[in-house]
Structures are given as C-alpha cells and as structure tokens.
Amino acid sequence: MATSDKNAAVAEITEKLRDSNAAVVTSYIGLTVAQLKELRRSLGENAQYRVVKNTLTKIAAQEAGISVLDEHLSGSTAVAFVTGDPVEAAKGLRDFAKENPALVIKGGVLDGKGLSADEIKKLADLESREVLLAKLAGAMKGKQSQAAALFQALPSKFVRTAEALRAKQAEQGGAE
Numbered sequence: 001m002a003t004s005d006k007n008a009a010v011a012e013i014t015e016k017l018r019d020s021n022a023a024v025v026t027s028y029i030g031l032t033v034a035q036l037k038e039l040r041r042s043l044g045e046n047a048q049y050r051v052v053k054n055t056l057t058k059i060a061a062q063e064a065g066i067s068v069l070d071e072h073l074s075g076s077t078a079v080a081f082v083t084g085d086p087v088e089a090a091k092g093l094r095d096f097a098k099e100n101p102a103l104v105i106k107g108g109v110l111d112g113k114g115l116s117a118d119e120i121k122k123l124a125d126l127e128s129r130e131v132l133l134a135k136l137a138g139a140m141k142g143k144q145s146q147a148a149a150l151f152q153a154l155p156s157k158f159v160r161t162a163e164a165l166r167a168k169q170a171e172q173g174g175a176e
Helices: 003-019 033-042 054-064 086-099 117-125 129-175
Strands: 022-027 047-052 077-082 104-110 113-116
Touching (some): 003 047, 003 077, 033 047, 033 086, 047 054, 047 086, 054 077, 104 117, 113 117
Antiparallel strands (some): 022 077, 104 113
C-alpha cells in the first residue's frame, strides 16, 4: 500500500472514529463474504462494519484521541462504527455472534470510554433508547395523574367533612 493510500486510510478511519459515538472491534476470521454482508445488514442503518488494518487503525485512534482500542487491534480485525443507537448495533453483533461463532467481539469504545466484550454484551441487553424514553414518559404521566387525583381529592374531602360537621351541628342543635 502506497504512503498516500495509507495516509488517506488513516484520515478516513480517524474521521469515522470522531463521528461515531461508539466503535466495536471484532475478529471476523472464518466468516464468508455472504456472512459479512448479512452482518452489515443486521447492524442497522446507523452502523458501518469495516475490515481495517491494525497498524493504520492504531494511528487513527491516536489521532482521534482514543487509546483504549490498541489492546484489541491484533489478528484479523473489523470495526463497527456506530453513529446512532449503540444498543441496536450491540444487539446486532451479539445476535449474529450467537448464530456465527466465528465472529468474536473483542471490545470497543462508547463516548470515549473503553468497553470490554462483556460490557458490550450487557449493552446489548438494554432496551433501545426509544423504549426507555417511552417508559420514562409513561412513568411521568402516571405521577402527574396521581398528583391530579390527590389535588382533586382534597377539596372533595373538605366538602364532605364540612357537610358532616354541618349535619352533626344540626342534629345537636335540634336535640337541645
């Protein structure tokens, strides 16, 4: 590979690392071209899966300010660059790795923090961002409904108490 090609490859990988909010390093040895194509589809629209050269990726990671990937860059390496929801990409990788044991998740980075293979699998167990936001909205709506019911109950309870007090006073006034 000519030096200009290497410089262009490093610049491209650096840009992908900077633009991504997550990157997952994998070993793909033993996967066919058809399986790699299937893997790329399973990652969704917000992730790109790319076979990379370890040395060039190490240089690109240093230029991007990410040092935690170095330990994972050995052997046959491919990186999933995630620009959207990292949970969706992690689920795609985990599920594909279950069906195809040749894919090995080595580790990665999420918002500048290093992740082990186990942490990526735990990330895959999370629900998607949209589901979590929907649950939060539902919980907030439920609390608002409880507060509204509480505030509505106070005046009606006051009216019932006042009516009971008036009826009691009427009874006592009539008994005298």
